[in-house]
Amino acid sequence: MNGIVVRDNEKFEKAVKRFTKICERAGVLSDVKRHRRYEKPSAELKRKKNARERKRLREERRKLRSYR
Known part of the structure; x- marks a missing residue:
């Protein structure tokens, strides 16, 4: 399972963006769509x-x- 640790003084939006990138690289969304x-x-x-x-x-x- 993918996960992240939210750092001190890190904005929530930035943490979500980081999590989304990790899931994208791991192919989670394509796997869900396929199944x-x-x-x-x-x-x-x-x-x-x-x-x-x-x-x-x-x-x-x-x-x-x-x-040509």
Whole structure:
């Protein structure tokens, strides 16, 4: 579990900002969003496969642009 210790004379807003950054780096929000609903294993594989394909096409387009 992520946590912070509020320092002496530290403003509350600054402590919240620090906590938010720690949670962001740890990937807490993305993990919560991913586990919000159950995803069947086949649906997860399909989603990951589509993401790989989109990434491959994006890289391919970027390489083609650099050759021009």
